[in-house]
Structure formats: C-alpha cells, structure tokens
Amino acid sequence: MSKLAESLPPRVLAGALRFAFGLPAPLRRLIAGRPITLDGQELHPEAQLLLKLQRISGEDWRTSTPAANRAALARSTRLVCGPVIGGVAVRPLDLDGVPGRFYEPTSLAAGSPLLVFYHGGGWVSGDLDSHDNLCRFLAVEAGVRVLSADYRLAPEHPFPAAADDAQTAFEWAVAHADELKADRDRIALGGDSAGGNLAAVTALHAGAVKPVFLLLFYPAVDASVRRRSRELFGNGFFLTDEKMDWFLDHYAPSREAHSDPRLSVLLAEDLGGLPPTYLATAGFDPLRDEGEAFAEKLARQGVPVVLRRHPGLFHGYANILGVGGVFREAVAEAVGALRTGLALANARQDVPETA
Incomplete structure (x- = not known):
C-alpha cells in the first residue's frame, strides 16, 4: 500500500x-x-x-x-461499500462455536425464508464486517432474514476448517429456524468467491434438510486446473493470478487437497442433488471460466440454473455498493433471482402430493 x-x-x-x-x-x-x-x-x-x-x-x-x-x-x-444500510435489525449469534451475525428486516413476517451467507476473501481474509453492508442489502432488498457465518480462516485453520464451519452454521440454522422466525424448509445458501465455494460445498453435503436455493457470486469451484480466464485476467483486475496461488497455498497447502470435492466442488461426481442456482460471474475475473463450467455441469445434471456473466465487471463487485451504479445493479439482479427462487420454493411446498 x-x-x-x-x-x-x-x-x-x-x-x-x-x-x-x-x-x-x-x-x-x-x-x-x-x-x-x-x-x-x-x-x-x-x-x-x-x-x-x-x-x-x-x-x-x-x-x-x-x-x-x-x-x-x-x-x-470501507472505501467502496457505501453508507450503512438501514431498515434492518442486526445482532450477533453463536452458531455452535461459529460466530454469526443475524440480519432481520423491519416488520418482516415470521415464517419467511432465510439466507445463510458466507463471505469471500480467499479463505484467508474477510469477516462479518467486510460483508456487513452486502448482507444488509440482501436482507432489505430481498425481504429475507440473513445469517452471516464467520468461519475460521487460514493459514491458522487450513482446509477443511472453513468447510466444517460452513456446515456447522447451516445445521445450526436448520435446528434454530423457529427461534429466528424463519421457515426451516426455505433456507437458501449464498456467498461470494471463497464464500460461494463454501455455499456450494455445504449444499452438496447437506443432511435431511437441504437448502432450497443457491446464490453464488463468482465462486471458486476448482483448484485442480488453471483455466484460460486465469491467463487472460490474471493481472490488473483486482484478483490476480498471484493472489489466487497465495490464497490456495495458505488454505490448502497440500496439492492432494486441490482435487478434494470439499474444495474443488466442480469435481464432485454427482451434483444433481443441488438446489436451483443463480450463479453470477464477472467477465474480467480469473475465476470466470471455472464458475461457468460449474453452472454448465449443474445444467447437464438436471439442476435448474441461471448463469449470468457481467462482461464488463471484475471480481469482487458485490461489495462495491457505494460508488458507481453498475456494481449495485449487478447485485440487485441477484436479489431478484433470490426472491424468485424462494418464491418458487414456496410454491413447490404448496403443491399437494399425489397418491
């Protein structure tokens, strides 16, 4: 600096x-x-x-x-997130040892959906504060309660500590949905970058109660290979090729872990059980191609998926709510997808079972 x-x-x-x-x-x-x-x-x-x-x-x-x-x-x-968004009550929670922060929009009815959100930062950086305004925006604009999970970071806690904490947070949300005034059968998972990775991994390994929707901003889903977008956009567009190697070296120093589906979720043999997904990529992002490959595999395996590339944006745009308009517009589009996905999940619940 x-x-x-x-x-x-x-x-x-x-x-x-x-x-x-x-x-x-x-x-x-x-x-x-x-x-x-x-x-x-x-x-x-x-x-x-x-x-x-x-x-x-x-x-x-x-x-x-x-x-x-x-x-x-x-x-x-702090430079780009914008003024603190109001209209939402915020309080800390302990999610079986994982620190959390709960966002509840004003006057939101009980029994509404819940979004469990995992922040980005390469599994090394980021916390509840770094994504506070994004969580506020998602809560207010989508009309959902949001539970942000502050999973352990590397290198102090290498793989699979973050994935374990992400799973714990989701299971806690399911078990305590009534206390949160949320519908346990309408819990979505979301995250950006490394957080998108954790959301997808958690959904893949969910137990009896599964998430009904995935909201993924430019997720990291395959550490096993270098795709073309890393070569094209690996320097000069915020997230660099060097940074990606640095993050992985801290989170998963063992090369064997890079092919583990709990890190490289794209390599999981069966993704067909994942919920409907909205996956957004940025055109000038080294992670672009792996995110789009993940969306394509979901579609091939029968998962309803909307893939949206924002061709003029770079990695990290979801946190840029305070300057310009194009970044906020991209997040607002994702909010619309979340609202639609949760409404459809509610409609599926209301369809009576046939004999």
Whole structure:
C-alpha cells in the first residue's frame, strides 16, 4: 500500500472516490483512460475508473502476510461499500462455536425464508464486517432474514476448517429456524468467491434438510486446473493470478487437497442433488471460466440454473455498493433471482402430493 493511501483516513479516500464518480462522463473517461477490451469484452467505464483510482491511491490489496492482507481488504471495503444500510435489525449469534451475525428486516413476517451467507476473501481474509453492508442489502432488498457465518480462516485453520464451519452454521440454522422466525424448509445458501465455494460445498453435503436455493457470486469451484480466464485476467483486475496461488497455498497447502470435492466442488461426481442456482460471474475475473463450467455441469445434471456473466465487471463487485451504479445493479439482479427462487420454493411446498 502506498504512503498516500496509508496517510489518508478511509472516509477521505471514500469521499474522493464518490467525487470522482460524480464527475461528468467525459472527465471520468479521461481519468480512466482508453477503453480496455479483452476476450471480446469491454471493461465497463465505471469498473475501469475504479481500478485506475485504486492504482493511483496504492490500494492494491497486496499479498504479503495474512494480517496485512486482512487489513487491506478491510480498508478497501470501507472505501467502496457505501453508507450503512438501514431498515434492518442486526445482532450477533453463536452458531455452535461459529460466530454469526443475524440480519432481520423491519416488520418482516415470521415464517419467511432465510439466507445463510458466507463471505469471500480467499479463505484467508474477510469477516462479518467486510460483508456487513452486502448482507444488509440482501436482507432489505430481498425481504429475507440473513445469517452471516464467520468461519475460521487460514493459514491458522487450513482446509477443511472453513468447510466444517460452513456446515456447522447451516445445521445450526436448520435446528434454530423457529427461534429466528424463519421457515426451516426455505433456507437458501449464498456467498461470494471463497464464500460461494463454501455455499456450494455445504449444499452438496447437506443432511435431511437441504437448502432450497443457491446464490453464488463468482465462486471458486476448482483448484485442480488453471483455466484460460486465469491467463487472460490474471493481472490488473483486482484478483490476480498471484493472489489466487497465495490464497490456495495458505488454505490448502497440500496439492492432494486441490482435487478434494470439499474444495474443488466442480469435481464432485454427482451434483444433481443441488438446489436451483443463480450463479453470477464477472467477465474480467480469473475465476470466470471455472464458475461457468460449474453452472454448465449443474445444467447437464438436471439442476435448474441461471448463469449470468457481467462482461464488463471484475471480481469482487458485490461489495462495491457505494460508488458507481453498475456494481449495485449487478447485485440487485441477484436479489431478484433470490426472491424468485424462494418464491418458487414456496410454491413447490404448496403443491399437494399425489397418491
């Protein structure tokens, strides 16, 4: 991180970002530079502007030590997550040893659906705070209760600790649905990046009560191979090829673990039992191709799936709710898919069984 970024309070940098995004479009384009086109996609002007301002400020989320990486993610999130979203009551919970945070929209009726959410951060970074505003947004806009799980991080707790905690959190939600005023038969799982990985893995290994929907933002689903998108977008678009290796080296230092379906869920032989899924990828994301391969395998095995590529965006867009409009619009689309998926799950419950 540059001395400029270190010396200025986050609120000052956040204000500067909002000022830059409020400039007339020709000035924003001048700052961002000439359009960037790769693989037949053009980086959205707002995404390009944010990356350019990030480079100018020195906010590049370097991979030096886990502690430094966590601090950098926390700082960058404060710059772009936007003002705290209201209209939701928030309280901490203990999920059988896994710290959690519960979001309950104001005046939401009892017996409504629940979303269990796992934050991203490469299994090394991120926490309840880093994804607080995203969880608030999902709760308020989708009209659902949200339970965010703060699973253990690597390298202090390597694979499969995060997957174990994700499973524990889901099982706790099922067991305590009545206390949360939620419908235990309408629990969805969601997450971004590493959190999307944990959501898919948890759904695959669910017990008698299974999630009814998966909400996945650019999930990591296959650590066993390098796909073309890693070569195309591995440098200059927030998540880099170097960072991906660094995260995996901390979370799963054993190469054998990279082929374990509890990490590389794409390699699971049978995905046909997974629930209907909305999977969003970003065009300029090293994880793009594996996420889309996962969606294609779900479809081949009979799982209802909506795959949505946002061609002009980069990895991590779901946390960028405070600047620009295109990032928030992409998350709002996912909210619509969540609402629809949960409504359809409710309709399936209401269909009487035939003899």
